[in-house]
Amino acid sequence: MRRTRPIRRSQLGAALALAGVLIGVAVAVVLPDGSAGPSSARPSLPPPPRPAFAPENVALGPDPVAFWAPVLASASARVSPTRSHVVGEIARRTPEGTTNLVLVLGHAKRVAGRLWVRVRFPGRPDDARGWVPRSVLGGYTPVRTRLVVDRARLTATLMRGSRRVLRTRVGVGTPSAPTPSGQFYVRNQLSRYRSPFYGPVAFGTTARSPGVSDWPAGGFVGIHGTNRPDLLPGRVSHGCIRMANEDILRLRRVMPTGTPLTVR
Amino acid sequence: MDFELTLEAVDRDGAIAEALDELTGGTRADFLRKAVIGGSATAAALATPAVARERNTAKDIAILRFDLGLEYLQAAMYSEAERLRQLKPRTLDWARVVGANERGHVRAIRGLLGRNAVKSPTFNFRGVTEDDAVFTKTAVAFEDLTAALLKTQTAQVDSRRVLAALVSLHSVEARHAAWIRHIAGIVPAADAFDEPTSRSRVARLVEDTNFITSTPRTKGRRQPRYTG
Numbered sequence: 411m412r413r414t415r416p417i418r419r420s421q422l423g424a425a426l427a428l429a430g431v432l433i434g435v436a437v438a439v440v441l442p443d444g445s446a447g448p449s450s451a452r453p454s455l456p457p458p459p460r461p462a463f464a465p466e467n468v469a470l471g472p473d474p475v476a477f478w479a480p481v482l483a484s485a486s487a488r489v490s491p492t493r494s495h496v497v498g499e500i501a502r503r504t505p506e507g508t509t510n511l512v513l514v515l516g517h518a519k520r521v522a523g524r525l526w527v528r529v530r531f532p533g534r535p536d537d538a539r540g541w542v543p544r545s546v547l548g549g550y551t552p553v554r555t556r557l558v559v560d561r562a563r564l565t566a567t568l569m570r571g572s573r574r575v576l577r578t579r580v581g582v583g584t585p586s587a588p589t590p591s592g593q594f595y596v597r598n599q600l601s602r603y604r605s606p607f608y609g610p611v612a613f614g615t616t617a618r619s620p621g622v623s624d625w626p627a628g629g630f631v632g633i634h635g636t637n638r639p640d641l642l643p644g645r646v647s648h649g650c651i652r653m654a655n656e657d658i659l660r661l662r663r664v665m666p667t668g669t670p671l672t673v674r
Numbered sequence: 675m676d677f678e679l680t681l682e683a684v685d686r687d688g689a690i691a692e693a694l695d696e697l698t699g700g701t702r703a704d705f706l707r708k709a710v711i712g713g714s715a716t717a718a719a720l721a722t723p724a725v726a727r728e729r730n731t732a733k734d735i736a737i738l739r740f741d742l743g744l745e746y747l748q749a750a751m752y753s754e755a756e757r758l759r760q761l762k763p764r765t766l767d768w769a770r771v772v773g774a775n776e777r778g779h780v781r782a783i784r785g786l787l788g789r790n791a792v793k794s795p796t797f798n799f800r801g802v803t804e805d806d807a808v809f810t811k812t813a814v815a816f817e818d819l820t821a822a823l824l825k826t827q828t829a830q831v832d833s834r835r836v837l838a839a840l841v842s843l844h845s846v847e848a849r850h851a852a853w854i855r856h857i858a859g860i861v862p863a864a865d866a867f868d869e870p871t872s873r874s875r876v877a878r879l880v881e882d883t884n885f886i887t888s889t890p891r892t893k894g895r896r897q898p899r900y901t902g
Contacts, residue, residue, distance in 0.1 A: 458838070459834035459835045459837070459838045460835060460838070461835060461838040461839040461842055462786055462833065462835040462836045462838070462839040463782040463783075463785075463786065463839040463842070463843075464782075466778050466781070466782070467774035467775060467777070467778045468774055468777035468778045468780075468781055469774060469777075470753055470756055470757070470770075470773065470774070470777070473757065474757060477757075477758075480890035480892075505899060506894050506896050506898070506899070507894055507896055508891055508892050508893065508894045509890040509891050509892060511890070511892065517758075517760050517804070518760060518801065518804040518805070520805065525801045525804060525805060527804075544800070544801040544804070545800070545801075548798045548887060548890060549796060549797045549798030549799065549887060550754060550758075550799075550803075552757060583901075587901070597892070598892050598893065598894060599892060599893045599894075600893070600894050600895065600896060600898050601893070601895065602895045603895055603896060603897045603898060604897070605897055605898065607902065608898045608900070608902070612898040612900060614898070614900065619901040626899050627899035627900075629901055630899075630900055630901070631900060631901055632898055632900025632901070632902075634898065634900065647901070647902060648901040648902045649901040649902075650900050650901050650902050667892040667893075668892075
Protein backbone atom coordinates (compact mmCIF):
# COMPACT_ATOMS: atom_id res chain seq x y z
CA MET A 411 0.00 0.00 0.00
CA ARG A 412 1.41 3.23 -1.10
CA ARG A 413 1.56 6.01 1.44
CA THR A 414 1.31 9.59 0.52
CA ARG A 415 4.26 11.66 1.35
CA PRO A 416 3.70 14.16 4.11
CA ILE A 417 3.78 17.73 2.93
CA ARG A 418 6.77 19.54 4.04
CA ARG A 419 6.37 22.73 6.01
CA SER A 420 8.31 24.67 3.43
CA GLN A 421 5.93 23.51 0.68
CA LEU A 422 2.89 24.47 2.74
CA GLY A 423 4.27 27.92 3.37
CA ALA A 424 4.92 28.48 -0.30
CA ALA A 425 1.38 27.40 -1.19
CA LEU A 426 -0.14 29.74 1.34
CA ALA A 427 2.00 32.59 0.11
CA LEU A 428 0.95 31.91 -3.48
CA ALA A 429 -2.73 31.83 -2.48
CA GLY A 430 -2.31 35.11 -0.69
CA VAL A 431 -0.79 36.68 -3.78
CA LEU A 432 -3.60 35.35 -5.97
CA ILE A 433 -6.27 36.69 -3.62
CA GLY A 434 -4.52 40.02 -3.56
CA VAL A 435 -4.44 40.16 -7.34
CA ALA A 436 -8.09 39.19 -7.52
CA VAL A 437 -9.06 41.93 -5.09
CA ALA A 438 -6.99 44.41 -7.02
CA VAL A 439 -8.75 43.45 -10.24
CA VAL A 440 -12.23 43.61 -8.77
CA LEU A 441 -11.52 46.81 -6.90
CA PRO A 442 -9.18 48.66 -9.20
CA ASP A 443 -9.09 51.76 -7.07
CA GLY A 444 -8.08 49.66 -4.13
CA SER A 445 -10.37 51.64 -1.94
CA ALA A 446 -13.13 49.38 -0.93
CA GLY A 447 -12.19 46.13 0.57
CA PRO A 448 -14.77 44.43 2.68
CA SER A 449 -13.31 45.75 5.81
CA SER A 450 -12.06 49.13 4.53
CA ALA A 451 -14.04 52.44 4.79
CA ARG A 452 -15.61 53.03 1.33
CA PRO A 453 -16.27 56.72 0.53
CA SER A 454 -19.86 57.04 -0.66
CA LEU A 455 -21.19 59.44 -3.31
CA PRO A 456 -23.93 61.82 -2.24
CA PRO A 457 -27.39 60.85 -3.40
CA PRO A 458 -28.40 62.47 -6.68
CA PRO A 459 -30.45 65.62 -6.11
CA ARG A 460 -34.06 65.69 -7.16
CA PRO A 461 -34.32 68.40 -9.82
CA ALA A 462 -36.30 71.45 -8.81
CA PHE A 463 -38.45 71.03 -11.90
CA ALA A 464 -40.11 68.07 -13.53
CA PRO A 465 -40.34 68.49 -17.31
CA GLU A 466 -43.77 69.09 -18.77
CA ASN A 467 -44.79 70.67 -22.07
CA VAL A 468 -47.60 73.20 -22.15
CA ALA A 469 -49.99 73.16 -25.11
CA LEU A 470 -50.75 76.43 -26.85
CA GLY A 471 -54.51 76.40 -26.35
CA PRO A 472 -57.36 77.19 -28.71
CA ASP A 473 -56.84 79.38 -31.74
CA PRO A 474 -57.63 83.05 -31.25
CA VAL A 475 -60.41 84.65 -33.28
CA ALA A 476 -58.29 87.69 -34.04
CA PHE A 477 -55.07 89.58 -33.37
CA TRP A 478 -54.94 93.26 -32.60
CA ALA A 479 -51.99 95.59 -32.74
CA PRO A 480 -51.44 99.12 -31.44
CA VAL A 481 -50.71 101.84 -33.97
CA LEU A 482 -47.23 103.23 -33.26
CA ALA A 483 -47.27 105.88 -35.99
CA SER A 484 -49.98 107.45 -38.13
CA ALA A 485 -50.16 105.77 -41.50
CA SER A 486 -51.98 105.73 -44.81
CA ALA A 487 -53.67 102.44 -45.54
CA ARG A 488 -53.21 101.32 -49.13
CA VAL A 489 -55.38 99.22 -51.32
CA SER A 490 -52.40 96.87 -51.75
CA PRO A 491 -48.68 96.92 -50.92
CA THR A 492 -47.82 97.43 -54.57
CA ARG A 493 -50.34 100.20 -55.28
CA SER A 494 -50.12 103.64 -53.73
CA HIS A 495 -53.87 104.26 -53.79
CA VAL A 496 -54.84 105.22 -50.23
CA VAL A 497 -58.05 103.78 -48.77
CA GLY A 498 -57.87 105.53 -45.42
CA GLU A 499 -55.78 107.23 -42.79
CA ILE A 500 -55.01 105.54 -39.50
CA ALA A 501 -54.35 107.81 -36.53
CA ARG A 502 -52.07 106.94 -33.65
CA ARG A 503 -54.61 107.97 -31.02
CA THR A 504 -58.31 107.52 -30.60
CA PRO A 505 -60.53 110.56 -29.98
CA GLU A 506 -60.50 109.50 -26.32
CA GLY A 507 -56.71 109.78 -26.18
CA THR A 508 -55.98 106.07 -25.92
CA THR A 509 -53.70 104.17 -28.26
CA ASN A 510 -55.45 103.37 -31.52
CA LEU A 511 -55.74 99.71 -32.47
CA VAL A 512 -56.17 97.75 -35.68
CA LEU A 513 -57.16 94.15 -36.25
CA VAL A 514 -54.64 92.10 -38.22
CA LEU A 515 -56.08 90.21 -41.19
CA GLY A 516 -54.44 87.35 -43.07
CA HIS A 517 -50.79 86.89 -43.87
CA ALA A 518 -48.11 89.52 -44.17
CA LYS A 519 -46.48 90.20 -47.53
CA ARG A 520 -42.93 91.25 -48.26
CA VAL A 521 -42.71 93.75 -51.07
CA ALA A 522 -39.42 95.33 -52.06
CA GLY A 523 -37.83 94.36 -48.78
CA ARG A 524 -40.61 95.78 -46.63
CA LEU A 525 -43.18 93.73 -44.75
CA TRP A 526 -46.82 94.77 -45.17
CA VAL A 527 -49.84 93.73 -43.14
CA ARG A 528 -53.52 93.90 -44.04
CA VAL A 529 -55.59 95.43 -41.27
CA ARG A 530 -59.13 96.41 -40.36
CA PHE A 531 -59.26 99.95 -39.06
CA PRO A 532 -61.83 102.57 -38.07
CA GLY A 533 -62.73 104.57 -41.15
CA ARG A 534 -65.41 105.24 -43.67
CA PRO A 535 -67.00 103.01 -44.71
CA ASP A 536 -67.17 101.43 -41.29
CA ASP A 537 -65.54 98.18 -42.26
CA ALA A 538 -62.37 99.73 -43.66
CA ARG A 539 -59.50 97.48 -44.68
CA GLY A 540 -56.12 98.24 -46.13
CA TRP A 541 -52.40 97.48 -46.12
CA VAL A 542 -49.90 99.23 -43.85
CA PRO A 543 -46.19 98.66 -43.22
CA ARG A 544 -45.61 96.26 -40.36
CA SER A 545 -43.27 98.81 -38.83
CA VAL A 546 -46.11 101.20 -37.91
CA LEU A 547 -47.68 98.56 -35.69
CA GLY A 548 -46.72 97.29 -32.28
CA GLY A 549 -46.85 93.76 -30.97
CA TYR A 550 -49.74 91.44 -31.71
CA THR A 551 -52.19 90.39 -29.02
CA PRO A 552 -54.43 87.37 -29.62
CA VAL A 553 -58.11 87.63 -28.71
CA ARG A 554 -60.42 84.69 -28.09
CA THR A 555 -63.67 86.54 -27.46
CA ARG A 556 -66.28 87.86 -29.87
CA LEU A 557 -69.25 90.08 -29.11
CA VAL A 558 -72.40 89.66 -31.19
CA VAL A 559 -75.17 92.26 -31.03
CA ASP A 560 -78.52 91.19 -32.44
CA ARG A 561 -80.56 94.30 -33.25
CA ALA A 562 -83.73 92.33 -33.90
CA ARG A 563 -83.65 90.45 -30.59
CA LEU A 564 -82.02 93.35 -28.71
CA THR A 565 -79.35 91.13 -27.23
CA ALA A 566 -75.60 91.21 -26.80
CA THR A 567 -73.77 87.89 -26.52
CA LEU A 568 -70.12 87.45 -25.67
CA MET A 569 -68.59 84.20 -26.98
CA ARG A 570 -65.24 82.66 -26.10
CA GLY A 571 -64.66 80.07 -28.78
CA SER A 572 -67.94 78.19 -28.99
CA ARG A 573 -68.84 78.92 -25.38
CA ARG A 574 -71.29 81.63 -24.42
CA VAL A 575 -69.77 83.72 -21.66
CA LEU A 576 -72.42 86.41 -21.22
CA ARG A 577 -75.76 87.34 -22.70
CA THR A 578 -77.83 90.39 -21.89
CA ARG A 579 -80.64 92.57 -23.22
CA VAL A 580 -79.57 95.87 -24.73
CA GLY A 581 -80.77 99.13 -26.16
CA VAL A 582 -79.79 100.00 -29.73
CA GLY A 583 -80.24 102.95 -32.08
CA THR A 584 -83.55 104.44 -33.03
CA PRO A 585 -84.81 104.04 -36.61
CA SER A 586 -83.53 107.55 -37.40
CA ALA A 587 -80.10 106.90 -35.85
CA PRO A 588 -79.68 103.13 -36.17
CA THR A 589 -76.81 101.11 -34.80
CA PRO A 590 -74.78 100.18 -37.91
CA SER A 591 -74.50 96.54 -38.90
CA GLY A 592 -71.21 94.94 -39.86
CA GLN A 593 -67.86 93.81 -38.50
CA PHE A 594 -66.12 96.09 -36.00
CA TYR A 595 -64.01 95.78 -32.87
CA VAL A 596 -63.62 97.20 -29.39
CA ARG A 597 -60.65 99.53 -29.17
CA ASN A 598 -60.71 101.12 -25.72
CA GLN A 599 -62.35 101.18 -22.34
CA LEU A 600 -63.26 104.28 -20.34
CA SER A 601 -64.24 104.49 -16.70
CA ARG A 602 -64.24 106.86 -13.71
CA TYR A 603 -65.60 109.72 -15.80
CA ARG A 604 -68.30 112.03 -14.50
CA SER A 605 -71.29 111.22 -16.62
CA PRO A 606 -74.08 109.04 -15.30
CA PHE A 607 -75.53 109.02 -18.81
CA TYR A 608 -72.84 106.47 -19.92
CA GLY A 609 -72.97 104.43 -16.73
CA PRO A 610 -69.80 103.28 -14.93
CA VAL A 611 -67.97 101.85 -17.97
CA ALA A 612 -67.93 102.67 -21.69
CA PHE A 613 -66.23 100.67 -24.43
CA GLY A 614 -65.28 102.45 -27.63
CA THR A 615 -65.86 100.62 -30.90
CA THR A 616 -64.84 101.28 -34.48
CA ALA A 617 -68.47 101.47 -35.63
CA ARG A 618 -69.87 104.87 -36.63
CA SER A 619 -73.47 105.86 -36.44
CA PRO A 620 -74.74 106.49 -39.97
CA GLY A 621 -77.44 108.84 -38.74
CA VAL A 622 -75.05 111.15 -36.92
CA SER A 623 -72.92 113.26 -39.25
CA ASP A 624 -71.58 116.07 -37.09
CA TRP A 625 -71.07 114.37 -33.77
CA PRO A 626 -67.88 115.41 -31.97
CA ALA A 627 -65.04 112.94 -32.12
CA GLY A 628 -66.35 111.30 -35.28
CA GLY A 629 -69.64 109.83 -34.13
CA PHE A 630 -68.28 106.52 -32.95
CA VAL A 631 -70.60 104.02 -31.37
CA GLY A 632 -69.94 102.94 -27.83
CA ILE A 633 -71.06 100.09 -25.60
CA HIS A 634 -71.91 101.51 -22.22
CA GLY A 635 -74.10 101.53 -19.16
CA THR A 636 -76.99 103.89 -18.57
CA ASN A 637 -78.82 106.01 -16.03
CA ARG A 638 -82.14 105.01 -17.63
CA PRO A 639 -82.35 101.23 -17.25
CA ASP A 640 -86.12 101.57 -17.50
CA LEU A 641 -85.70 102.12 -21.26
CA LEU A 642 -84.01 98.77 -21.81
CA PRO A 643 -84.38 96.77 -23.92
CA GLY A 644 -85.42 98.98 -26.77
CA ARG A 645 -84.50 101.16 -29.74
CA VAL A 646 -83.61 104.18 -27.74
CA SER A 647 -80.07 105.38 -28.52
CA HIS A 648 -78.24 107.43 -31.12
CA GLY A 649 -76.49 104.29 -32.30
CA CYS A 650 -74.71 103.23 -29.12
CA ILE A 651 -75.33 99.88 -27.47
CA ARG A 652 -76.65 100.44 -23.99
CA MET A 653 -76.96 97.88 -21.24
CA ALA A 654 -77.74 97.87 -17.55
CA ASN A 655 -74.90 99.00 -15.31
CA GLU A 656 -74.52 95.62 -13.65
CA ASP A 657 -74.23 94.04 -17.10
CA ILE A 658 -71.60 96.48 -18.35
CA LEU A 659 -69.61 95.79 -15.18
CA ARG A 660 -69.85 92.07 -15.84
CA LEU A 661 -68.80 92.66 -19.44
CA ARG A 662 -65.75 94.58 -18.28
CA ARG A 663 -64.53 91.53 -16.41
CA VAL A 664 -64.72 89.18 -19.39
CA MET A 665 -64.30 91.24 -22.56
CA PRO A 666 -60.74 92.36 -23.38
CA THR A 667 -59.83 95.26 -25.63
CA GLY A 668 -59.56 94.21 -29.26
CA THR A 669 -62.59 91.93 -29.12
CA PRO A 670 -64.23 91.72 -32.56
CA LEU A 671 -67.80 93.03 -32.66
CA THR A 672 -70.47 91.77 -35.00
CA VAL A 673 -73.68 93.79 -35.29
CA ARG A 674 -76.45 92.09 -37.21
CA MET B 675 -40.60 105.27 -38.69
CA ASP B 676 -40.57 102.86 -41.58
CA PHE B 677 -37.81 100.41 -41.95
CA GLU B 678 -37.31 97.24 -43.85
CA LEU B 679 -38.15 94.11 -41.98
CA THR B 680 -34.93 92.24 -42.02
CA LEU B 681 -32.76 91.04 -39.26
CA GLU B 682 -31.41 94.58 -39.17
CA ALA B 683 -34.84 95.73 -38.14
CA VAL B 684 -34.41 94.06 -34.79
CA ASP B 685 -30.70 94.56 -34.61
CA ARG B 686 -30.01 98.24 -34.71
CA ASP B 687 -26.33 98.07 -33.98
CA GLY B 688 -25.75 95.14 -36.31
CA ALA B 689 -24.49 92.89 -33.60
CA ILE B 690 -26.88 90.05 -34.27
CA ALA B 691 -26.00 90.03 -37.92
CA GLU B 692 -22.37 90.08 -37.05
CA ALA B 693 -22.85 87.18 -34.73
CA LEU B 694 -24.82 85.22 -37.25
CA ASP B 695 -22.22 85.81 -39.91
CA GLU B 696 -19.82 84.13 -37.60
CA LEU B 697 -21.95 81.04 -37.53
CA THR B 698 -20.80 80.01 -40.92
CA GLY B 699 -17.31 81.42 -40.95
CA GLY B 700 -16.16 81.88 -37.39
CA THR B 701 -15.73 79.74 -34.37
CA ARG B 702 -18.27 79.04 -31.73
CA ALA B 703 -16.29 81.16 -29.34
CA ASP B 704 -16.34 84.06 -31.76
CA PHE B 705 -20.07 83.75 -32.05
CA LEU B 706 -20.64 83.77 -28.35
CA ARG B 707 -18.42 86.75 -27.86
CA LYS B 708 -20.27 88.74 -30.47
CA ALA B 709 -23.78 87.46 -30.37
CA VAL B 710 -26.53 89.74 -29.31
CA ILE B 711 -29.80 88.10 -28.67
CA GLY B 712 -30.03 86.33 -25.43
CA GLY B 713 -31.03 82.92 -24.79
CA SER B 714 -33.76 81.43 -22.90
CA ALA B 715 -34.80 78.62 -21.12
CA THR B 716 -33.48 77.85 -17.95
CA ALA B 717 -35.80 75.87 -16.06
CA ALA B 718 -38.02 73.16 -17.10
CA ALA B 719 -41.41 72.25 -16.21
CA LEU B 720 -43.53 72.05 -13.19
CA ALA B 721 -42.27 72.68 -9.73
CA THR B 722 -43.40 70.07 -7.30
CA PRO B 723 -45.18 71.38 -4.23
CA ALA B 724 -42.51 70.03 -1.94
CA VAL B 725 -39.79 71.78 -3.89
CA ALA B 726 -41.79 74.96 -4.22
CA ARG B 727 -41.95 75.20 -0.45
CA GLU B 728 -38.19 75.22 -0.19
CA ARG B 729 -36.68 78.62 0.19
CA ASN B 730 -34.48 79.78 -2.62
CA THR B 731 -31.38 81.80 -1.89
CA ALA B 732 -31.24 85.39 -3.08
CA LYS B 733 -28.72 84.42 -5.72
CA ASP B 734 -30.86 81.58 -7.04
CA ILE B 735 -33.89 83.87 -7.14
CA ALA B 736 -31.97 86.43 -9.18
CA ILE B 737 -30.82 83.74 -11.60
CA LEU B 738 -34.27 82.24 -11.95
CA ARG B 739 -35.90 85.64 -12.44
CA PHE B 740 -33.52 86.41 -15.24
CA ASP B 741 -34.25 83.06 -16.81
CA LEU B 742 -37.98 83.63 -16.45
CA GLY B 743 -37.69 86.84 -18.44
CA LEU B 744 -35.90 85.00 -21.20
CA GLU B 745 -38.43 82.21 -21.11
CA TYR B 746 -41.27 84.70 -21.47
CA LEU B 747 -39.54 86.16 -24.48
CA GLN B 748 -38.92 82.87 -26.23
CA ALA B 749 -42.28 81.36 -25.36
CA ALA B 750 -44.07 84.46 -26.67
CA MET B 751 -42.09 84.54 -29.89
CA TYR B 752 -42.56 80.88 -30.72
CA SER B 753 -46.22 80.92 -29.66
CA GLU B 754 -46.91 83.89 -31.89
CA ALA B 755 -45.20 82.16 -34.80
CA GLU B 756 -47.32 79.08 -34.20
CA ARG B 757 -50.52 81.10 -34.09
CA LEU B 758 -49.77 83.21 -37.15
CA ARG B 759 -48.75 80.18 -39.25
CA GLN B 760 -46.69 82.21 -41.68
CA LEU B 761 -43.49 80.17 -41.48
CA LYS B 762 -42.44 77.30 -43.70
CA PRO B 763 -43.74 73.90 -42.54
CA ARG B 764 -40.39 72.73 -41.24
CA THR B 765 -39.80 75.88 -39.22
CA LEU B 766 -43.38 75.88 -37.99
CA ASP B 767 -42.96 72.32 -36.70
CA TRP B 768 -39.92 73.47 -34.79
CA ALA B 769 -41.82 76.42 -33.33
CA ARG B 770 -44.68 74.15 -32.21
CA VAL B 771 -42.47 71.69 -30.39
CA VAL B 772 -40.04 74.16 -28.93
CA GLY B 773 -42.81 76.59 -28.03
CA ALA B 774 -44.46 73.89 -25.92
CA ASN B 775 -41.13 73.31 -24.19
CA GLU B 776 -40.61 76.99 -23.50
CA ARG B 777 -44.11 77.46 -22.14
CA GLY B 778 -43.40 74.55 -19.83
CA HIS B 779 -40.25 76.31 -18.71
CA VAL B 780 -42.24 79.44 -17.92
CA ARG B 781 -44.71 77.51 -15.83
CA ALA B 782 -41.93 75.68 -14.02
CA ILE B 783 -39.92 78.73 -13.11
CA ARG B 784 -43.00 80.65 -12.04
CA GLY B 785 -43.97 77.73 -9.83
CA LEU B 786 -40.54 77.60 -8.27
CA LEU B 787 -40.30 81.35 -7.72
CA GLY B 788 -43.79 81.66 -6.33
CA ARG B 789 -44.42 85.23 -5.22
CA ASN B 790 -40.92 86.17 -6.37
CA ALA B 791 -41.91 85.57 -9.99
CA VAL B 792 -41.97 88.61 -12.25
CA LYS B 793 -44.79 89.32 -14.68
CA SER B 794 -44.40 88.93 -18.40
CA PRO B 795 -43.53 92.11 -20.25
CA THR B 796 -45.20 93.16 -23.51
CA PHE B 797 -43.48 92.13 -26.72
CA ASN B 798 -43.31 93.41 -30.25
CA PHE B 799 -41.50 90.96 -32.50
CA ARG B 800 -41.56 93.49 -35.31
CA GLY B 801 -42.43 91.00 -38.03
CA VAL B 802 -39.88 88.36 -37.06
CA THR B 803 -42.66 85.81 -36.52
CA GLU B 804 -44.03 86.56 -40.00
CA ASP B 805 -40.84 86.03 -41.96
CA ASP B 806 -39.30 82.57 -42.15
CA ALA B 807 -35.74 83.62 -42.85
CA VAL B 808 -35.56 86.24 -40.12
CA PHE B 809 -37.32 83.99 -37.64
CA THR B 810 -34.89 81.16 -38.26
CA LYS B 811 -31.83 83.33 -37.81
CA THR B 812 -33.20 84.91 -34.67
CA ALA B 813 -34.11 81.52 -33.21
CA VAL B 814 -30.61 80.21 -33.89
CA ALA B 815 -29.16 83.12 -31.98
CA PHE B 816 -31.60 82.67 -29.10
CA GLU B 817 -31.05 78.97 -28.69
CA ASP B 818 -27.28 79.07 -29.01
CA LEU B 819 -27.05 81.76 -26.40
CA THR B 820 -29.46 79.98 -24.12
CA ALA B 821 -27.23 76.95 -24.01
CA ALA B 822 -24.23 79.20 -23.44
CA LEU B 823 -25.94 81.08 -20.63
CA LEU B 824 -26.99 77.90 -18.85
CA LYS B 825 -23.41 76.79 -18.74
CA THR B 826 -22.57 79.92 -16.81
CA GLN B 827 -25.49 79.63 -14.44
CA THR B 828 -24.90 76.03 -13.49
CA ALA B 829 -21.67 77.14 -11.88
CA GLN B 830 -23.40 79.96 -10.01
CA VAL B 831 -26.48 78.47 -8.36
CA ASP B 832 -26.49 77.58 -4.68
CA SER B 833 -29.09 74.83 -4.70
CA ARG B 834 -28.20 71.40 -5.99
CA ARG B 835 -31.81 70.90 -7.00
CA VAL B 836 -31.79 74.04 -9.12
CA LEU B 837 -28.46 72.95 -10.51
CA ALA B 838 -29.91 69.58 -11.49
CA ALA B 839 -32.82 71.32 -13.17
CA LEU B 840 -30.57 73.69 -15.09
CA VAL B 841 -28.46 70.83 -16.32
CA SER B 842 -31.55 68.99 -17.52
CA LEU B 843 -32.62 72.15 -19.30
CA HIS B 844 -29.25 72.65 -20.86
CA SER B 845 -29.45 69.46 -22.87
CA VAL B 846 -32.93 70.35 -24.09
CA GLU B 847 -31.82 73.80 -25.15
CA ALA B 848 -28.83 72.31 -26.93
CA ARG B 849 -31.24 70.12 -28.87
CA HIS B 850 -33.32 73.16 -29.78
CA ALA B 851 -30.17 74.86 -30.99
CA ALA B 852 -29.02 71.88 -33.02
CA TRP B 853 -32.43 71.43 -34.61
CA ILE B 854 -32.89 75.05 -35.66
CA ARG B 855 -29.29 75.17 -36.86
CA HIS B 856 -30.02 72.20 -39.07
CA ILE B 857 -33.10 73.97 -40.45
CA ALA B 858 -31.01 77.07 -41.09
CA GLY B 859 -28.38 75.03 -42.92
CA ILE B 860 -25.76 75.56 -40.24
CA VAL B 861 -23.65 72.70 -38.88
CA PRO B 862 -25.30 71.78 -35.56
CA ALA B 863 -22.07 70.86 -33.78
CA ALA B 864 -19.14 72.44 -35.53
CA ASP B 865 -16.81 72.64 -32.55
CA ALA B 866 -15.69 70.15 -29.93
CA PHE B 867 -16.42 72.49 -27.05
CA ASP B 868 -18.83 75.31 -26.32
CA GLU B 869 -18.08 78.36 -24.26
CA PRO B 870 -20.36 80.00 -21.69
CA THR B 871 -21.65 83.52 -21.89
CA SER B 872 -22.49 86.00 -19.18
CA ARG B 873 -25.86 87.18 -17.96
CA SER B 874 -24.96 90.82 -18.51
CA ARG B 875 -24.11 90.15 -22.12
CA VAL B 876 -27.35 88.31 -22.71
CA ALA B 877 -29.30 91.12 -21.05
CA ARG B 878 -27.67 93.68 -23.31
CA LEU B 879 -28.36 91.60 -26.37
CA VAL B 880 -32.03 91.18 -25.49
CA GLU B 881 -32.34 94.90 -24.94
CA ASP B 882 -30.83 95.56 -28.35
CA THR B 883 -33.54 93.56 -30.07
CA ASN B 884 -36.23 96.01 -28.90
CA PHE B 885 -38.59 93.07 -28.57
CA ILE B 886 -39.66 94.25 -25.13
CA THR B 887 -42.00 97.22 -25.39
CA SER B 888 -44.33 99.29 -23.29
CA THR B 889 -47.91 98.16 -22.87
CA PRO B 890 -50.36 100.04 -25.13
CA ARG B 891 -52.67 102.37 -23.25
CA THR B 892 -56.16 101.18 -24.08
CA LYS B 893 -57.93 102.39 -20.96
CA GLY B 894 -58.76 105.96 -20.10
CA ARG B 895 -60.80 108.23 -17.86
CA ARG B 896 -61.92 110.86 -20.31
CA GLN B 897 -65.53 111.73 -20.73
CA PRO B 898 -66.92 109.49 -23.50
CA ARG B 899 -68.04 111.23 -26.65
CA TYR B 900 -69.76 108.28 -28.22
CA THR B 901 -73.09 108.88 -29.89
CA GLY B 902 -74.94 107.74 -26.82
